[in-house]
Amino acid sequence: MGESLGIGLLGLGVVGRGVLDALQGNALVYESRCGQRLEVKAAAVRNVAARSELSAAGLTISDDPLAISSHNDVDLVVELMGGESPAAECIEAALSTGKSVVTANKEVMAKRGPVLLALAEARGAELRYEGSVGGGIPIIGALQRDLQANDVSSVRAIINGTTNYMITAMSRDGMSYEAALAEAQRLGYAESDPTNDVDGIDAAYKLAILASLAFHSQVGPDDVHCEGIRSLEARDFVHARDLGYAIRMLATARQTALGLDLRVHPTLVPMTDPMAGVEGVLNAVSVSGDLIGSVVLEGPGAGAGATSSAVVADILEVAGRLASGQAPRRLRPMDDSPKVAPLSDIWVRTYLRLEVPDRAGVLAELGAVFAAEGVSIASVLQTPHPERSQSADLIVTTHGCSDGALQRVLDGLQRSDSMIELGVRLRIEDGCDND
Amino acid sequence: MGESLGIGLLGLGVVGRGVLDALQGNALVYESRCGQRLEVKAAAVRNVAARSELSAAGLTISDDPLAISSHNDVDLVVELMGGESPAAECIEAALSTGKSVVTANKEVMAKRGPVLLALAEARGAELRYEGSVGGGIPIIGALQRDLQANDVSSVRAIINGTTNYMITAMSRDGMSYEAALAEAQRLGYAESDPTNDVDGIDAAYKLAILASLAFHSQVGPDDVHCEGIRSLEARDFVHARDLGYAIRMLATARQTALGLDLRVHPTLVPMTDPMAGVEGVLNAVSVSGDLIGSVVLEGPGAGAGATSSAVVADILEVAGRLASGQAPRRLRPMDDSPKVAPLSDIWVRTYLRLEVPDRAGVLAELGAVFAAEGVSIASVLQTPHPERSQSADLIVTTHGCSDGALQRVLDGLQRSDSMIELGVRLRIEDGCDND
Numbered sequence: 001m002g003e004s005l006g007i008g009l010l011g012l013g014v015v016g017r018g019v020l021d022a023l024q025g026n027a028l029v030y031e032s033r034c035g036q037r038l039e040v041k042a043a044a045v046r047n048v049a050a051r052s053e054l055s056a057a058g059l060t061i062s063d064d065p066l067a068i069s070s071h072n073d074v075d076l077v078v079e080l081m082g083g084e085s086p087a088a089e090c091i092e093a094a095l096s097t098g099k100s101v102v103t104a105n106k107e108v109m110a111k112r113g114p115v116l117l118a119l120a121e122a123r124g125a126e127l128r129y130e131g132s133v134g135g136g137i138p139i140i141g142a143l144q145r146d147l148q149a150n151d152v153s154s155v156r157a158i159i160n161g162t163t164n165y166m167i168t169a170m171s172r173d174g175m176s177y178e179a180a181l182a183e184a185q186r187l188g189y190a191e192s193d194p195t196n197d198v199d200g201i202d203a204a205y206k207l208a209i210l211a212s213l214a215f216h217s218q219v220g221p222d223d224v225h226c227e228g229i230r231s232l233e234a235r236d237f238v239h240a241r242d243l244g245y246a247i248r249m250l251a252t253a254r255q256t257a258l259g260l261d262l263r264v265h266p267t268l269v270p271m272t273d274p275m276a277g278v279e280g281v282l283n284a285v286s287v288s289g290d291l292i293g294s295v296v297l298e299g300p301g302a303g304a305g306a307t308s309s310a311v312v313a314d315i316l317e318v319a320g321r322l323a324s325g326q327a328p329r330r331l332r333p334m335d336d337s338p339k340v341a342p343l344s345d346i347w348v349r350t351y352l353r354l355e356v357p358d359r360a361g362v363l364a365e366l367g368a369v370f371a372a373e374g375v376s377i378a379s380v381l382q383t384p385h386p387e388r389s390q391s392a393d394l395i396v397t398t399h400g401c402s403d404g405a406l407q408r409v410l411d412g413l414q415r416s417d418s419m420i421e422l423g424v425r426l427r428i429e430d431g432c433d434n435d
Numbered sequence: 436m437g438e439s440l441g442i443g444l445l446g447l448g449v450v451g452r453g454v455l456d457a458l459q460g461n462a463l464v465y466e467s468r469c470g471q472r473l474e475v476k477a478a479a480v481r482n483v484a485a486r487s488e489l490s491a492a493g494l495t496i497s498d499d500p501l502a503i504s505s506h507n508d509v510d511l512v513v514e515l516m517g518g519e520s521p522a523a524e525c526i527e528a529a530l531s532t533g534k535s536v537v538t539a540n541k542e543v544m545a546k547r548g549p550v551l552l553a554l555a556e557a558r559g560a561e562l563r564y565e566g567s568v569g570g571g572i573p574i575i576g577a578l579q580r581d582l583q584a585n586d587v588s589s590v591r592a593i594i595n596g597t598t599n600y601m602i603t604a605m606s607r608d609g610m611s612y613e614a615a616l617a618e619a620q621r622l623g624y625a626e627s628d629p630t631n632d633v634d635g636i637d638a639a640y641k642l643a644i645l646a647s648l649a650f651h652s653q654v655g656p657d658d659v660h661c662e663g664i665r666s667l668e669a670r671d672f673v674h675a676r677d678l679g680y681a682i683r684m685l686a687t688a689r690q691t692a693l694g695l696d697l698r699v700h701p702t703l704v705p706m707t708d709p710m711a712g713v714e715g716v717l718n719a720v721s722v723s724g725d726l727i728g729s730v731v732l733e734g735p736g737a738g739a740g741a742t743s744s745a746v747v748a749d750i751l752e753v754a755g756r757l758a759s760g761q762a763p764r765r766l767r768p769m770d771d772s773p774k775v776a777p778l779s780d781i782w783v784r785t786y787l788r789l790e791v792p793d794r795a796g797v798l799a800e801l802g803a804v805f806a807a808e809g810v811s812i813a814s815v816l817q818t819p820h821p822e823r824s825q826s827a828d829l830i831v832t833t834h835g836c837s838d839g840a841l842q843r844v845l846d847g848l849q850r851s852d853s854m855i856e857l858g859v860r861l862r863i864e865d866g867c868d869n870d
Binding site for chain 2: 018022026029032033035130137138141142145146147148149150151274277289290291292293294295296297298299303305306308309310311312313315316317320321324326327330332333
């Protein structure tokens with residue numbers, strides 16, 4: 001106690017700046033909380049010249065994050081650059097020399113988490129990553145510690161603020177996909193290249209992290225079936241509402257008899273589902289376990305303040321532990337090759353919007369395609385196509401069937417003259433496995 | 436590692452039985468998770484003879500909890516008896532000899548928490564209490580660890596399942612208070628003497644615990660202003676809904692310029708407030724802080740499973756720490772005499788249901804009482820009294836004023852001939868401090 005902990009910040013973007021401001025603004029409070037003085041000694045940035053005011057204040061500023069990760073004055077590396085490289089290499093370099101690391105990097109933790117966590121343990125260091133999923137929502141800590149007595153059966157989450165913001169705009173204000181994206185970009189909720197968000201890749205990284213923790217299994221993003229929101233139209237939200245559902249970009253991880261069911265895709269959920277109430281850039285994670293039943297944690301999933309809350313808490317935990325002279329807690333054993341359920345065997349209900357020719361016989365022909373695969377139709381709505389007068393929109397929901405059977409139906413529809421185009425295919429989650 | 440941790444269970448009621456079942460049913464998984472075998476060595480119960488099957492299984496069964504707390508084979512005491520005594524004495528006895536303690540006892544933690552936590556620290560032991568507030572909701576852990584980087588400005592919570600169940604029944608089904616209580620008792624959600632729940636005492640214990648953590652200050656239940664739900668009628672929910680509000684039994688702790696504002700009472704909240712969506716026996720805690728914004732944690736607030744989830748997680752944390760040979764983390768410094776804002780100075784909006792005589796001049800006379808204290812009326816509704824034909828119900832909401840001014844209005848109304856009886860007084864929380 002009375003010692004100081006030297007911190008190296010990799011990245012001074014929105015979150016990095018938020019963390020630096022918090023550490024400098026609350027220095028005395030934090031020292032009192034963790035038992036040592038926290039000093040940011042060095043920072044890695046892209047443009048050194050643009051940060052001259054920080055160099056003047058005594059900070060070592062460099063454009064070489066690897067050098068910062070191995071810097072003598074740095075005891076704890078805080079990685080906030082994002083992206084896989086060079087972040088993963090920097091984390092590895094720091095851990096290899098026994099320096100602990102705090103990161104908010106979902107891509108690195110999703111793709112290389114298990115290896116890096118094992119390296120940390122081998123070197124007596126710690127790798128903490130609360131900020132990598134759900135911003136400031138305390139979900140990593142809850143899964144690691146507070147819910148550890150449970151056999152977790154599932155995790156359901158809205159964990160991408162970009163798509164939830166866009167979906168809310170389309171749902172509440174009837175915006176088109178393009179208008180919702182433009183609005184999200186205008187407000188800084190979406191990147192100029194929004195691919196990682198709208199195609200669900202960001203959510204798949206985060207789900208892999210959550211599933212690994214929840215099921216003590218090394219789950220990677222390639223294990224997650226991932227579909228984006230590009231095909232959504234404003235009228236899908238209207239039809240869903242008429243059927244009693246909201247549409248949300250849901251990330252779901254479940255234990256099933258066939259293995260782990262890991263999926264990210266837009267989903268119809270009942271209006272009464274807690275996820276239906278999560279709007280805008282909010283994130284929410286619902287964990288179900290044998291003792292707890294279900295808990296839901298909801299809050300801001302991104303942003304300087306929210307992510308700083310998580311990152312600085314992790315810093316304080318490491319600092320407090322080091323001040324007490326404690327070794328890190330040993331990791332829970334993990335299953336390193338979990339069985340992942342084949343998507344084709346998973347039981348699903350489906351919402352389809354098809355563009356069909358507005359002529360006699362279409363319903364009979366399409367109905368036959370469904371019947372050929374044994375897929376039973378639950379509801380049908382035909383309305384004029386909003387743009388093409390010789391087409392109609394056909395909105396179909398099915399009873400439960402295997403995802404493989406539904407895929408074969410879609411293949412049959414593509415071959416049929418009775419479908420012009422598949423508008424969108426969404427899965428419906430009633431909370432029941434079978435219908 | 437490979438050692439065993441001897442556990443002494445104080446109390447084998449609903450929660451104690453749940454914890455015992457979990458420990459025995461999941462023994463191998465838990466050993467793998469924390470690095471040692473967890474063995475329940477002894478249990479204290481009221482009626483030893485009724486537990487003969489446990490004695491036969493090798494457990495030491497006793498009706499002397501103090502003896503179990505000091506038992507040689509017991510390394511960790513799990514206190515699940517509830518109530519202040521002898522639980523507090525047992526916890527003290529265990530900590531005094533360096534045994535760590537896990538408890539779910541809100542009354543002990545509210546009234547004696549700071550002293551017991553200090554004793555634990557002095558003896559190198561640990562006192563954990565996640566199960567004391569909100570059942571399995573991971574709120575204690577979140578406030579202690581994941582949210583520790585924040586300056587917490589407020590905690591708002593629905594943390595008593597009994598009253599929330601009753602309120603939901605009155606709100607959704609138009610049940611009277613008496614019918615809702617009878618239903619709650621029938622389902623086991625309320626005790627035969629429901630005082631601790633319906634008068635808000637249980638919630639005040641829990642709020643004191645949460646406020647102490649949130650504000651690093653020793654807050655006790657006597658610092659919490661507490662009003663119960665006995666005066667609620669089904670029609671209050673109808674009137675509130677007409678005004679755009681739901682009614683919830685809210686526990687609120689806020690930092691203000693005047694000191695800590697700590698209150699438990701039925702409150703009108705906007706229908707759009709997250710708390711308005713919390714129904715039945717669910718609990719929810721919302722924490723606001725300068726970095727995080729707001730997070731909400733929602734889940735089952737009571738019951739064997741939910742509380743066991745918290746208690747066993749605490750057991751696993753202690754066991755893991757002991758298996759690693761680590762000392763407990765030192766406690767954060769606390770303000771031992773925080774300034775509590777005088778209730779009379781707190782700014783509030785108010786909902787009143789008054790029984791008034793159905794005659795000329797009443798409105799003018801009552802209006803004068805409000806005006807004399809400078810309290811401005813926001814809305815008035817007069818309807819026939821449901822039971823007494825010569826009376827009317829007068830539903831009044833006020834603009835913001837000090838709680839003291841409102842109290843003087845109530846005193847004036849009591850002295851006036853124009854009010855027969857004060858039916859109920861509820862505070863309205865719009866999320867704004869002033870109106």
